[in-house]
Amino acid sequence: MEASFGFSSKPVSVPIRVKSHLSSSSVTNLPLKPGESMAAKWAQKTVVIPAHRRGCHLITPKVLREIEQDLSGFQCGLAHFFLQHTSASLTINENYDSDVQADTETFLNKIVPEGRSAPWRHTLEGPDDMPAHIKSSMFGCSLTIPITEGRLNMGTWQGIWLCEHRDHATPRKIVITLNGM
Amino acid sequence: MEASFGFSSKPVSVPIRVKSHLSSSSVTNLPLKPGESMAAKWAQKTVVIPAHRRGCHLITPKVLREIEQDLSGFQCGLAHFFLQHTSASLTINENYDSDVQADTETFLNKIVPEGRSAPWRHTLEGPDDMPAHIKSSMFGCSLTIPITEGRLNMGTWQGIWLCEHRDHATPRKIVITLNGM
Amino acid sequence: MEASFGFSSKPVSVPIRVKSHLSSSSVTNLPLKPGESMAAKWAQKTVVIPAHRRGCHLITPKVLREIEQDLSGFQCGLAHFFLQHTSASLTINENYDSDVQADTETFLNKIVPEGRSAPWRHTLEGPDDMPAHIKSSMFGCSLTIPITEGRLNMGTWQGIWLCEHRDHATPRKIVITLNGM
Numbered sequence: 339m340e341a342s343f344g345f346s347s348k349p350v351s352v353p354i355r356v357k358s359h360l361s362s363s364s365v366t367n368l369p370l371k372p373g374e375s376m377a378a379k380w381a382q383k384t385v386v387i388p389a390h391r392r393g394c395h396l397i398t399p400k401v402l403r404e405i406e407q408d409l410s411g412f413q414c415g416l417a418h419f420f421l422q423h424t425s426a427s428l429t430i431n432e433n434y435d436s437d438v439q440a441d442t443e444t445f446l447n448k449i450v451p452e453g454r455s456a457p458w459r460h461t462l463e464g465p466d467d468m469p470a471h472i473k474s475s476m477f478g479c480s481l482t483i484p485i486t487e488g489r490l491n492m493g494t495w496q497g498i499w500l501c502e503h504r505d506h507a508t509p510r511k512i513v514i515t516l517n518g519m
Numbered sequence: 520m521e522a523s524f525g526f527s528s529k530p531v532s533v534p535i536r537v538k539s540h541l542s543s544s545s546v547t548n549l550p551l552k553p554g555e556s557m558a559a560k561w562a563q564k565t566v567v568i569p570a571h572r573r574g575c576h577l578i579t580p581k582v583l584r585e586i587e588q589d590l591s592g593f594q595c596g597l598a599h600f601f602l603q604h605t606s607a608s609l610t611i612n613e614n615y616d617s618d619v620q621a622d623t624e625t626f627l628n629k630i631v632p633e634g635r636s637a638p639w640r641h642t643l644e645g646p647d648d649m650p651a652h653i654k655s656s657m658f659g660c661s662l663t664i665p666i667t668e669g670r671l672n673m674g675t676w677q678g679i680w681l682c683e684h685r686d687h688a689t690p691r692k693i694v695i696t697l698n699g700m
Numbered sequence: 701m702e703a704s705f706g707f708s709s710k711p712v713s714v715p716i717r718v719k720s721h722l723s724s725s726s727v728t729n730l731p732l733k734p735g736e737s738m739a740a741k742w743a744q745k746t747v748v749i750p751a752h753r754r755g756c757h758l759i760t761p762k763v764l765r766e767i768e769q770d771l772s773g774f775q776c777g778l779a780h781f782f783l784q785h786t787s788a789s790l791t792i793n794e795n796y797d798s799d800v801q802a803d804t805e806t807f808l809n810k811i812v813p814e815g816r817s818a819p820w821r822h823t824l825e826g827p828d829d830m831p832a833h834i835k836s837s838m839f840g841c842s843l844t845i846p847i848t849e850g851r852l853n854m855g856t857w858q859g860i861w862l863c864e865h866r867d868h869a870t871p872r873k874i875v876i877t878l879n880g881m
Contacts, residue, residue: 349521349618377739377740378559378700378739378740378742380595380596380699380700382595382665382667414742414744414877414878415742415879416528416780416879418597418663418665420663420664420665420672421674422672422673422676422677423674423676423677424611424612424613424676424677429837429840430786430836430837430840430841430842431786431833431836431837432786432833434825435822437820437821437822438822438830438833440821440822441819441820441821441822441833441834442833442834442837443828444819444820445618445812445834448625448819449811457622457625457629458618458622458625459618459621459622460616460618460619460621460622462616468622471612471613471619471622471623472622472623472626474611474612475610475611475612475623475658475680476657476658476838477837477838478610478611478659478840479611479677480611480662480663480664481842482663482780482782482842482844483782483842484744484780484782484875484877486744488876489791491782491784491875492784493783493784493785493786493873494784495786496784496785496786496841497794499837503647503687511674513665513667513672514667515595515596515597517596517597517698517879518742519740519742522799527761558739559739559740559881561740561776561777561847561880561881563776563848563850599778599846601843601844601846601853602781602855603853603854603855603856603858604855604858605792605793605794605855606855607860630811631807638803638806638810639799639801639803639806640799640802641797641799641800641802643797649800649803652793652794652800652803652804653790653803653804653807654790655793656792656793656804656839656861657838657839659791659792660792660858661792661842661843661845663844692854692855694846694848696776696777696778696846698777698778698879
């Protein structure tokens with residue numbers, strides 16, 4: 339009956355048989371044994387990301403700081419990230435060269451017209467608001483990432499981006515849900 | 520003690536401890552107690568949405584009517600919505616000003632050419648069909664939304680949109696899967 | 701031993717009932733009985749897709765060959781596909797007429813500028829690299845598909861596409877996670 343949020347490595351005190359298996363390809367060797375006994379676990383947390391200027395931002399380190407202790411308790415599962423806003427987005431992209439972030443922002447501004455030439459009806463909240471809604475649906479507001487052996491199982495060059503589409507940004511909330519065993 | 524990955528239909532027959540916890544950030548206080556013992560639950564349902572005219576439509580109330588009784592049984596989990604079509608899409612966006620829906624439809628029509636000037640090979644099903652396929656991949660056909668204390672944990676202004684990309688729409692099927700505890 | 705789908709807050713202390721329910725709409729009859737007792741299961745596997753030329757490719761058969769044996773053990777659940785790359789994407793679209801794939805590639809190339817006229821800073825990895833990153837965020841790198849009675853519950857015309865956005869492609873890794881009961 340641990341009170342902490344941490345995952346207990348102690349065996350569940352009565353025999354249970356949640357069947358589980360992690361098979362491996364020739365490339366990645368995932369050592370979970372078949373037939374291992376574990377119960378499904380859930381963890382959920384709302385994280386607040388401080389206001390970021392308009393543009394695309396790598397937030398992997400920030401996100402990991404919030405969840406890595408919990409993550410380490412999952413051998414296999416899924417991590418879900420849900421941004422509770424309609425004028426920003428979450429996407430997975432390059433984690434190395436920040437020019438990729440700048441170029442993506444350039445693309446978004448090119449593809450979604452803003453200002454006098456734009457055909458929008460919804461303008462009460464400023465010229466950047468309707469474009470922000472469109473960009474949010476283009477990239478989406480949620481991500482699901484596999485968990486493998488206590489870590490987010492992303493590729494070498496993948497990172498989590500928060501894309502802020504408003505000029506005068508506010509803090510943004512992300513509901514993070516971990517599920518696995 | 521099966522070693523295989525196979526699925527056993529035999530009922531679990533010993534007490535199990537499904538560890539579960541819902542931690543809270545400084546902003547949102549989610550009162551699930553740590554160490555609570557609960558088993559994972561699944562629910563799945565196919566919902567038919569009557570034909571909507573071409574454009575973006577807020578369907579949150581309709582969807583909630585179909586699932587809220589089941590939803591209320593989940594303290595923590597994920598709700599997955601899967602549109603079984605390739606010429607419509609699901610997205611999350613503004614739930615208040617319907618101009619946002621109209622402007623988004625304007626954007627989609629601007630970005631994806633249709634009619635004589637369009638370069639498409641796939642034209643047998645009408646001039647609006649190939650653009651519909653493209654829009655479907657741009658916005659996507661599925662959504663995953665966190666469940667917290669029996670409710671979809673969306674932001675204040677977020678709603679579920681069905682975007683119908685065909686001129687002569689038909690009813691659309693959504694497979695809804697709830698998973699949690 | 702509740703037969704209803706409701707949530708019990710009492711600690712589980714007796715042979716457990718992993719409550720599960722698969723309700724049906726008037727359209728699809730999904731025969732899982734409510735109250736059936738099953739434990740949650742997880743399976744995870746990394747699959748390598750051989751290099752495909754630039755463009756959109758239907759990979760449903762390839763993916764199914766890798767997972768169908770495991771899939772058949774799930775009555776109800778979710779299948780998650782995660783591409784570990786930032787210059788390719790996964791999407792769901794038409795599985796029949798390959799012109800739809802060709803037209804989608806035409807659209808992507810039209811919408812994301814490439815070569816001398818493109819405004820990108822990130823050019824070190826070739827003129828097709830920055831456009832590839834943008835396309836990857838437009839379509840996304842992951843999919844979640846419902847599992848119903850041992851099969852991916854997609855619509856009649858839906859298929860899984862791997863969209864390769866690089867000119868000189870390499871094999872691509874997909875982490876597949878199955879979760880259900």
